[in-house]
Amino acid sequence: MAERNNMKEQILRTSGVNPLKCMRCGKCSATCPAYDEMEYHPHQFVYMVETGDIEPLLNSESFYKCLTCFACVDRCPRSVEPAKLVEAARLMVIREQGKNRLKPDDIPAQLDEDMPQQLLVSALRKYSK
Amino acid sequence: MQRIGVFVCWCGTNIAGTVDVVKVAQTLANEPGVVFSADYQYMCSQAGQDMIKEAVKKHKLTGLVICSCSPRMHEATFRKTAAAAGLNPYMVEIANIREQCSWVHKEMPIGTEKAIILGKAAVAKVNLNAPLTPGESPVTKRALVIGGGIAGIQTALDIADAGFPVDIVEKLPTIGGKMAQLDKTFPTLDCAACILTPKMVDAGQHEKIRIFSYSEVTDIGGFVGNFHVTIKKKARYVREDLCTGCGLCTEKCPQKKVPNEFNLGMDTRRAIYIPFAQAVPKIAAIDEDYCTMLKTGKCGVCAKVCTAGAIDYKQQDEYITVDYGAIVAATGYNPISMDKFDEFAYSQSKDVITSLEFERLTNAAGPTAGKLLRPSDGKHPHTIVFVQCVGSRCSGADKGKEYCSKICCMYTAKHAMLTRDKYPDTDVYVFYIDVRTPGKNFDEFYRRAVEEYGVHYIKGMVGKVTPDGDKLVVQASDLLAGKQMKIDADLVVLAAAIEPDKSARPLATLLTASMDTNDFFTEAHPKLRPVESPTAGVFLSGTCQGPKDIPETVSQAGAAASKVIGLLAKDKLMGNPCVAHSDEMMCNGCSSCEKVCPYGAITYADKEYRMPDRTTKVRRVAVVNEAVCQGCGCCTVACPSGAMDLKGFASAQIMAEVDAICK
Numbered sequence: 023m024a025e026r027n028n029m030k031e032q033i034l035r036t037s038g039v040n041p042l043k044c045m046r047c048g049k050c051s052a053t054c055p056a057y058d059e060m061e062y063h064p065h066q067f068v069y070m071v072e073t074g075d076i077e078p079l080l081n082s083e084s085f086y087k088c089l090t091c092f093a094c095v096d097r098c099p100r101s102v103e104p105a106k107l108v109e110a111a112r113l114m115v116i117r118e119q120g121k122n123r124l125k126p127d128d129i130p131a132q133l134d135e136d137m138p139q140q141l142l143v144s145a146l147r148k149y150s151k
Numbered sequence: 152m153q154r155i156g157v158f159v160c161w162c163g164t165n166i167a168g169t170v171d172v173v174k175v176a177q178t179l180a181n182e183p184g185v186v187f188s189a190d191y192q193y194m195c196s197q198a199g200q201d202m203i204k205e206a207v208k209k210h211k212l213t214g215l216v217i218c219s220c221s222p223r224m225h226e227a228t229f230r231k232t233a234a235a236a237g238l239n240p241y242m243v244e245i246a247n248i249r250e251q252c253s254w255v256h257k258e259m260p261i262g263t264e265k266a267i268i269l270g271k272a273a274v275a276k277v278n279l280n281a282p283l284t285p286g287e288s289p290v291t292k293r294a295l296v297i298g299g300g301i302a303g304i305q306t307a308l309d310i311a312d313a314g315f316p317v318d319i320v321e322k323l324p325t326i327g328g329k330m331a332q333l334d335k336t337f338p339t340l341d342c343a344a345c346i347l348t349p350k351m352v353d354a355g356q357h358e359k360i361r362i363f364s365y366s367e368v369t370d371i372g373g374f375v376g377n378f379h380v381t382i383k384k385k386a387r388y389v390r391e392d393l394c395t396g397c398g399l400c401t402e403k404c405p406q407k408k409v410p411n412e413f414n415l416g417m418d419t420r421r422a423i424y425i426p427f428a429q430a431v432p433k434i435a436a437i438d439e440d441y442c443t444m445l446k447t448g449k450c451g452v453c454a455k456v457c458t459a460g461a462i463d464y465k466q467q468d469e470y471i472t473v474d475y476g477a478i479v480a481a482t483g484y485n486p487i488s489m490d491k492f493d494e495f496a497y498s499q500s501k502d503v504i505t506s507l508e509f510e511r512l513t514n515a516a517g518p519t520a521g522k523l524l525r526p527s528d529g530k531h532p533h534t535i536v537f538v539q540c541v542g543s544r545c546s547g548a549d550k551g552k553e554y555c556s557k558i559c560c561m562y563t564a565k566h567a568m569l570t571r572d573k574y575p576d577t578d579v580y581v582f583y584i585d586v587r588t589p590g591k592n593f594d595e596f597y598r599r600a601v602e603e604y605g606v607h608y609i610k611g612m613v614g615k616v617t618p619d620g621d622k623l624v625v626q627a628s629d630l631l632a633g634k635q636m637k638i639d640a641d642l643v644v645l646a647a648a649i650e651p652d653k654s655a656r657p658l659a660t661l662l663t664a665s666m667d668t669n670d671f672f673t674e675a676h677p678k679l680r681p682v683e684s685p686t687a688g689v690f691l692s693g694t695c696q697g698p699k700d701i702p703e704t705v706s707q708a709g710a711a712a713s714k715v716i717g718l719l720a721k722d723k724l725m726g727n728p729c730v731a732h733s734d735e736m737m738c739n740g741c742s743s744c745e746k747v748c749p750y751g752a753i754t755y756a757d758k759e760y761r762m763p764d765r766t767t768k769v770r771r772v773a774v775v776n777e778a779v780c781q782g783c784g785c786c787t788v789a790c791p792s793g794a795m796d797l798k799g800f801a802s803a804q805i806m807a808e809v810d811a812i813c814k
Binding site: 043045048052063097 | 494540544545546547551584610611612613614615626627628630633635
């Protein structure tokens with residue numbers, strides 16, 4: 023139970039989303055272009071995080087199917103921002119798997135001319151605590 | 152020095168059960184100014200009141216302290232007792248030793264100690280009390296109703312039937328409002344025009360009602376009972392005294408391409424027009440934005456065909472000032488703009504319409520003469536999707552409204568049911584988040600749409616609408632089935648949220664009436680004074696106060712009228728004497744008080760003062776209008792120089808109470 027609460031807290035903190043704002047209209051799932059690819063759908067993500075039922079979510083492929091197109095964020099009438107929950111869940115999994123493999127010291131060796139700076143920034147955001 | 156009498160009430164065991172009333176009376180007898188102290192079982196009874204009156208005479212009392220229940224309960228009672236004994240009623244103070252003492256404490260010593268402290272505070276205050284006399288002001292026996300929809304019409308009719316003259320100011324050329332645009336009304340399905348137009352005619356013909364159509368309120372001065380209102384009668388270029396409403400001009404006008412706002416732009420009208428056949432007053436108006444004569448000076452067809460000679464191209468806006476005793480705001484609502492909801496393709500397809508547009512499409516007097524035809528190609532739609540809560544119940548985003556618009560569930564059920572009734576070959580889908588049907592016969596009505604008329608109600612929201620050829624692809628959630636669905640629709644109807652009319656905010660400023668963050672007028676008390684504004688003499692009718700349907704609007708309109716009648720029936724208004732007043736010698740004219748006054752009761756005057764050196768100086772000082780002041784005390788806190796004070800609750804009196812408690 024403590025573990026469950028921990029995961030919920032971490033997702034809420036990373037995403038800044040308050041799932042209690044959801045009024046369960048389903049507009050996020052109505053608008054999602056990847057709906058058919060998913061086992062759990064955007065409105066279910068929100069509800070599962072709200073109830074702390076996060077384990078099945080993490081064990082499912084569903085949240086890797088999210089294209090981060092932000093249609094749900096744009097159209098949600100309650101400003102819940104479901105895509106941010108999805109992103110937070112992805113980050114949590116990556117971090118739990120210990121894939122903090124990007125260390126600042128290693129960066130110079132990895133640099134090449136064609137690499138956009140933005141990639142480094144997002145890589146650090148994803149892989150480093 | 153006052154001669155104070157203290158009267159401690161037992162209230163049976165209510166007080167005496169936890170407070171040693173005898174000890175309270177004995178202790179308070181030693182307070183400064185107290186010359187008489189007694190206790191009694193029921194002070195509010197006739198015997199108790201007689202005891203007070205006798206004590207006033209016998210001991211020549213000048214002030215009274217009653218230790219009893221809350222002043223809400225019996226302050227008025229004891230003030231009357233004091234008046235009957237020849238005292239000024241404002242020389243009475245109540246120490247609340249029941250609700251704030253005996254009822255919240257269980258132990259006698261604690262209750263008794265607190266009762267004594269509360270009594271001491273009241274004695275300290277009475278020592279500084281001064282007799283107060285309420286001011287009087289006369290009442291102008293005429294009411295103003297701003298807005299001529301069903302709310303304004305009903306309010307005006309009810310006031311006029313009670314015998315008081317009423318003026319309706321309506322910004323459009325006719326009264327009738329939104330209800331005139333509706334087809335049928337839920338849940339009885341009677342025709343809106345059939346029940347509204349007789350009321351419009353009644354208002355138009357009532358000898359006590361004047362209608363200022365095509366007019367706006369531009370200025371409001373004065374206060375309750377004595378408002379001075381400036382009304383702008385916009386130039387309609389047609390003389391109201393001559394026009395017979397024959398309509399010939401509206402047929403002959405060569406400018407045919409003016410969007411017809413009565414049909415929400417779905418057809419056109421002429422530049423000279425009468426909004427609809429049953430308009431009241433039935434007088435034409437020229438739309439100056441489109442009239443060729445007014446713009447270029449070349450045309451004049453309407454003047455040529457008018458047999459009454461009513462056309463006057465030189466007409467100017469006219470301003471008139473009228474006095475009123477009471478003002479009713481009845482400014483109504485509008486559906487919100489769909490501009491920010493791109494996902495529903497409202498701006499991309501003519502076949503995505505709002506519910507109000509749907510009303511016109513099904514109305515016999517509408518652009519399609521009542522046949523349900525698609526705006527794009529005039530074909531009969533076979534699949535119709537209704538989307539509820541469009542822009543209602545939104546939060547955080549800059550689009551939409553946070554509140555439930557209240558009427559959409561019912562009118563959507565009505566639209567769906569009527570469509571299935573008239574065109575059984577049509578598939579009708581309604582996407583809902585919740586179906587809210589609290590109201591008499593409301594849920595039965597909705598269930599009939601589902602069970603008898605076969606309307607498909609689907610729990611879920613529409614995500615997007617994509618025009619595809621002559622179809623509209625509707626992508627939506629079916630939450631109960633757990634699937635995303637697509638429907639090829641011919642027509643999509645959006646239940647757009649409603650918002651207060653744009654004229655409400657500037658009007659509230661003129662009235663100094665308060666509004667909430669959504670621009671709905673605020674009521675004086677949400678439960679107990681629902682049709683009064685906190686500003687005295689201003690009343691609220693209809694949707695300007697919050698979303699509501701027709702039956703509720705009519706009830707509220709009647710309630711507002713009864714409050715107006717209650718005010719106008721008085722010859723004089725007795726003010727509350729506990730109002731603010733400014734010490735002119737201390738006032739530095741800084742305007743702090745004026746800025747915080749919620750009632751607009753404070754103005755400034757330039758007054759001449761003799762200075763110590765015998766010169767004369769003009770100083771700007773605050774002046775409180777005692778008829779408008781509600782005694783809230785905001786100004787006394789805001790005043791940096793301590794010039795503002797509240798009669799009956801002066802800072803010195805409050806400090807004396809605090810001192811007595813802290814001693």
